[in-house]
């Protein structure tokens with residue numbers, strides 16, 4: 001059996017040696033690193049299964065390290081420990097992807113119990129990884145990229161529903177891939193050799209939409225110079241994709257409902273109805289339930305459409321897929337534009353993994369296209385990213401702020417906030433004031449002045465504002 005490889009990161013050599021000796025004795029292969037940066041470098045050289053890390057470390061601290069590690073190698077299990085952590089820190093660690101947090105001093109037997117649990121958890125994850133290929137091939141076939149649990153569940157659902165003729169309602173924010181999924185369902189269905197006909201209900205003027213959908217007979221209205229079949233008939237034996245269904249006007253909603261119930265349509269101006277065999281997939285980025293409550297969307301039509309409701313996750317809920325999406329788009333645009341951009345450096349990737357992507361995959365795809373065009377070759381660094389993305393760190397910090405119920409003293413809170421960030425910048429740069437000032441977008445002299453004024457002291461294991 002393969003020996004389990006564990007890396008322990010701690011700037012305190014004594015603790016490190018102590019834990020390493022115990023784990024080696026228990027049969028693990030152990031590597032050591034003196035801080036987060038050193039650990040990231042060692043992980044690139046040695047394929048480790050699990051990481052045990054201290055939180056307070058110079059250069060790259062434990063939290064930063066875990067965030068970077070999760071972006072780089074999400075499958076590595078991480079156990080963190082510290083003597084200083086509070087509940088907020090613990091929450092941040094777990095949010096960043098740590099498997100478990102231990103308070104120092106801890107018992108080595110206890111540590112090993114968590115190591116074993118972490119490895120079991122990893123084995124389970126790997127099993128689901130191994131079941132991926134058959135799904136992944138199909139998703140690749142249809143260009144839907146994702147390996148997160150949310151996406152795997154989606155692939156499974158798509159496979160299950162594809163071959164039924166049931167009506168599907170795709171809901172999700174703009175850019176989450178609703179059209180891509182609709183096409184995948186059609187391509188995996190028995191109707192794949194027939195037409196997939198999209199209709200954007202929001203893009204066609206209201207008075208034309210009816211004839212666009214159901215067709216018209218010659219002379220039925222001004223401009224109807226010839227009899228024309230509608231999209232329903234074009235999609236006969238195939239799939240009709242009703243996009244932006246939330247924008248359909250009430251009078252047309254009634255007519256659509258009738259077609260869905262009877263599978264018969266009446267072209268504008270016709271006296272007879274026609275049978276159609278069409279599978280319907282509808283999509284919207286609006287909240288249809290809300291539109292139903294406000295009576296803007298018919299409840300009966302809503303139930304007809306949502307026989308199989310599928311909710312597409314926003315990208316911010318599957319951030320683990322961001323590196324995969326970036327790679328895939330980069331490959332595509334390098335190929336299309338004959339460019340040779342190699343990828344993103346760690347900091348740039350970290351920034352993009354922290355960003356919330358309101359425009360979802362479409363926004364990410366557009367950004368990668370822009371980066372490939374502007375960069376041409378080499379590696380993308382944070383400086384290549386538009387300002388909007390670089391500002392993300394500030395917004396991440398702001399998200400953690402909450403006004404206490406009873407109010408508080410703004411001046412001292414601002415002061416404390418500033419102190420914390422200055423100390424974090426110093427910690428991150430191992431006390432290098434020039435680099436810390438750059439991180440804070442300050443002049444070096446301004447930072448030094450602030451440190452003097454605030455009497456802030458920075459030491460490898462000590463942070464104080466006394």
Ligand SMILES: Nc1ncnc2c1ncn2[C@@H]1O[C@H](COP(=O)(O)OP(=O)(O)OP(=O)(O)O)[C@@H](O)[C@H]1O
Nearest residue numbers: 143144145173174175176177178179180285361362
């Ligand atoms: N999982 C994915 N993998 C690869 N590309 C994706 C994925 N999801 C979306 N895209 C790409 O993002 C872009 C937007 O996707 P799509 O048009 O399907 O979104 P949408 O949900 O229909 O958005 P809207 O509501 O604005 O119409 C497309 O170029 C699509 O190829």
Ligand SMILES: [Mg+2]
Nearest residue numbers: 178179243283
């Ligand atoms: Mg769309």
